[in-house]
Every structure is written in C-alpha cells, then in structure tokens.
Amino acid sequence: MLRRLTIRDFVIVDHLELDFQAGFGALTGETGAGKSILLDALGLALGDRADAGAVRGGRERAEVCAEFDLPADGALAAWLAEQALDAEEGSVMLRRVVDAGGRSRAWLNGTPVTLAQLREAGEFLCDIHGQHAHHALLRADAQRALLDTHAGAVELAAAVAAAHRAWRQALERRQHAERDSAATERERELLAWQVRELEELAFDPDEWAELNQEHGRLAHAASLMGGADEVLAALGDNDLAVAPLLARLGARVGEMAGIDGSLDETRSLLADAAIQADEALHALRRYRDRLDLDPERLTEIEARIGAVTDLARKHRAAPEELPALLDDCRARLEALSASADPGRLAEQEAQARAAFEDAARRLSAARKPAAEALSAEVTAAIQTLAMAGGRFEIALEPLPEGCAHGLENVEFRVAANASQPPRALARVASGGELSRIGLAIQVTASRDSATPTMIFDEVDVGIGGGVAEIVGQLLHRLGRERQVLCVTHLAQVAARADWQWSIAKAERNGEVLSRVAVLDEGGRVEEIARMLGGVRITDTTRQHAAEMLGQG
Incomplete structure (x- = not known):
C-alpha cells in the first residue's frame, strides 16, 4: 500500500508530506482546491508523462517521491531482482524530478531508472481510475482489454495478435509470389547467373594477396636481378668486397687487441659486422638464384588479376568484398527461390493460420467464462445502483475469419430495465447510467486486481442520493481488501470512508497554494456538513453529517 507521498513545487503545491493509512480514504474539498493535483503528482511518480507545466511558477524543478510497502505476493520483488534493483527493508521508493524545461529523471530505491521501468514498477503497486474512465468503456478496445485483464489473458491476447500478424505476412508473401511471378523469376535468374559467375571465379583472399606479391616481383624481375648482382659484387665478388674486407680488418684489430685490451670492444663489433655481412651475402645469393624472367607466368597472373578486378568493378565492390558478395547473392537467391515456390508458401501460410487459430481458440476459451462471470457480477452490482431489473452482459460475437484480437468481437451491452433487451453500452446508456455501470464494472473488476492500492478520481460524477450512498458502501467494502483512495464531491461517499483529508x-x-488537512472526528463532521449544506452550515446540517458518519 501507499505509505507516504512527498511533493515539492508541483503546480500549486509548495511542500507536502502525506502519510497514508490503510482502508478507504476520501479526499474532499472545494472545486479547484487541488484534490486531483495530488493524484497527478502520484501519477508522475508512477511514470506518467511530464512537462514544464508540472513545475510551480518561478521554481527550477518539481519533485515527487512515493513510498509503498513491498507487496507480499512476490511479483514485484521478483521484478526488482530481475532489474537488479534492491528492495529497501520491505518498501519501494519511486522518485521523479521534472525541471523547468520539461526534462525529467527517475529513480527507484535510489537507483536511476528509465521512465518505462518506473511505469512498469508502478503497475505492480497502484491502479488509478480517472474521472473519464466511464467514457473509455464506450470504446471497443477498452472493453476488450478489460475483459482480457479480468480473464487473466493479457499475455495470451498479445500472443494472438502476434500470431495473426505472422499469418497475414505469410498470406501476403504467397499472394505477392502469385501476383509477381514473372518479375520474381527474372530476378531469380539474374541472381543465379551472378552466383555462377562468382563461384566460377573462385576468389580466394589468400591467393589474391600472393598473386599481387608475385606479380610485383615478376613485373620488376629485371630491375631486381640487376640490383642483386650489383650488391653481390660489392659484398663479396670483387677485390674490394665488403664481407672479406671486414673479415681482414677484424683479424688485424684482433692482433692489436692482443697488445692493448681496450680494443676488445672494437674487435667484437668488427667480428659481428663481418658475420652479418657474410650472412647477407649468402641470403642475397639464394634470392638471386630464385629470380627469373618468366613472361608466361607474368601473363597468366595478369590475366587472373584482370578477371578479378573486372568482376569486382562490375559489382562496384573491392576485390576483397567478393566472398561476402557471393554469400549475399546465395542468400537472396535462396530466399527468392523459397518465395517463388507456391507449394512451400502455401504450406507456410497454412502453418501460420493454424498457429493463429490455436492461440485464438485458447483466448476464446479464457474469455467465455470470464465474460459470463463478470456479466453476472456487474448485473448484481447495478441492482443496488438505482437500476433494479437492469442487466449487463458481455457479448462475444464470432468472427469467421478472425482478426488480430481473436475469433470474436467483445461488446459490452446493457438493458436499463427488465423490459428491454440488452443493447450496446455506447448506444443506450445515459450519462448517469454510464457512471453507475462504469463504477460497478471497475469495482467488480478491481477485486481481481493484484495491485494493493486502488485510486478513484471523481468516478462518482453523475450520481447522487441513495445511489451515492451505495457507491460509498461499495468502496468501503473494497477498502477491507486493499487500500482505496477516492477523490469525491459527494458527502454520502466520503461519509463511508475510514479516514478523510x-x-x-x-x-x-x-501566492495561491494547496493545503491538506487530516481530519479528526470533529473535522469530518464539519467537512461533511460543508459538502451537504454549501456555504451556510447549520446545526441541523452538522447533525445530519454526524448521523451519516455514525452509519459508516
């Protein structure tokens, strides 16, 4: 449940620290006093979208922090562990800061999180029914979503939608292949020719590197041979050759070092130089022996290099990219061949259709009992809301071909009295009836909700008198099972609350600011009397208020 809400510089709130209680709590006050602003602040902490308008005038930022008990069912604890967000001693702390430019940041238990993470955590903790929730029930998608939630089939409904998309895509692939078979065949033939051409080239990156090296050597063979002969002559093939000269010089310095030991280092350096010169001489002779003028091999290599570069230029690619190009052409050809096979495409379509129908049948099986149970429960609830004899039912209209939402349309229907057949909710419900039916649906559906905190923001608009008293009783009973907060203008509803602000x-x-007063017994009498009597409160009004509170 919600334990504490701290608000700073949010709209017309400068600073509030509110400690909440269990049970059913009523938030009351004059229109425009800021009752819904408190819920807007809580919604911000739960991940609602934010803009610069949330920041109180003249301030740099708004901040909201909501502290909840960690639910005992373990679902949120498991989610926190999955997200590597530690729970703090059995509580969950949601914090949101919005700056004057409209940018926002979020934290969960002190750790920065994304808005999506904050919103996902909030779904475990709190369920908010806004004052326009009744009107949302007129939409087919809202009706379907409510039934699927009540049936515990939200994930199954998402699977059905995904299976339907897969089936439609398979159908479109088959139809496309049948419609454009000639163009597909031309493209397939072109790809097949390109694959053959690339395969026949048999390009090998290692071979390519060796070819280029060998080509450079053969193309400059004469120059390399002349240079090798010149260096060999200087190193060891004439009277002044370097290698023998270094050996003689080393021997002479060795004799001198026998007399003066300080020449040992010089002798060592000359000896090393003589050895390296001799090794260079032998290495160069081996290289020179391998050099040869081979015009036929040069022509062969140049033809191979030309074939590779021509094909690479044709495909507007570097030679090194040809193997990847071949793999891509093969993959495209395989996909195109598969897409040009009507039998294979028809088989894939049939499999996708069967998968959709299987998932959709399981969704229908979940929806049917849930629709019957919810219809009966809401029908029973509206009997007490000045709609005696009225009926509510959820119709499941079959769709032979199915759709993304399953094998049936979901439609909420209502009969205001026993003499009328049920008709679509959007067509027959008046404003007052819609409020009562919507409230009955929300309260009934909320019993299956796992969220520990339920919030109703002026959902009792359009009702009054004895009906309002029944609504208060409904919320009071719901408050025995979980924490319920209700923004209300109706004294009959507020009087049934366990506590009131x-x-x-x-x-x-x-500067105009919003203030919250926690009402004691006397304060509640005065507030209920104000809600009953308006500006001028009499002793009779106070007595009536006290009687209403005594009935709670």
Missing part, C-alpha cells in the same frame, strides 16, 4: 487553497505572500 480536506484539500483547500490558501494564499501566502500573494
């Missing part, structure tokens, strides 16, 4: 505007230094 009054929200009012106050002026300070020329």
